[in-house]
Amino acid sequence: MTVVAATANAHKLREMREILRGAELIPEAEAGFTGEVEETGETFLENALLKARAVMKATGLPALADDSGLCVDALGGAPGVYSARYAKLFGPEGWSAGNRALLLKNMEHIKDRRAYFACAVALVYPDGRELTAEGRTYGRILYEDRGENGFGYDPVFYSDELGCSFGEASEEAKNAVSHRGRALGALVKKL
């Protein structure tokens, strides 16, 4: 089955392909979708469904979308669904170094560093069927970047399960415990 990955984020696509080994996942641009879907939902699940539905409609193919973000306990769950847009006032959306710097600044005096990554995935078929799943991974926010692997907030997220930051982890190790790995694993079980 050919599925369109409803994301323009090359890192996410790479992780999705690695986790869903065997599935034929084509980038949305290759399937003819170059638009932007406004993420107006209040939850990761709503946004994943918005993206998957829009890309399925535009391409006529089954579409798989992920919406994800970092939720920090001491910040009441922020940046949450605004993770990609966190530092938008200071730089372009999705500017990872800016997002991380703003997060570290906002947490300068905070001792409780507990946080989790959350991910919702949605697979929407042209016949109207919709499958969804969610996943989380827990850890703590470091005081500075550690490691250069991954993307987004990976260098400041210390994974409780791996005992290192996602920025220090290999792709394989991250995918084995990550929010995206878990959400996609749960989706595959439902298929």
Ligand code: IMP
């Ligand atoms: P989305 O495209 O709206 O789902 O944006 C998710 C944002 O959350 C990304 O731009 C990253 O900043 C952050 N994020 C989501 N998943 C990860 C991850 O696995 N590692 C690091 N940052 C992530």
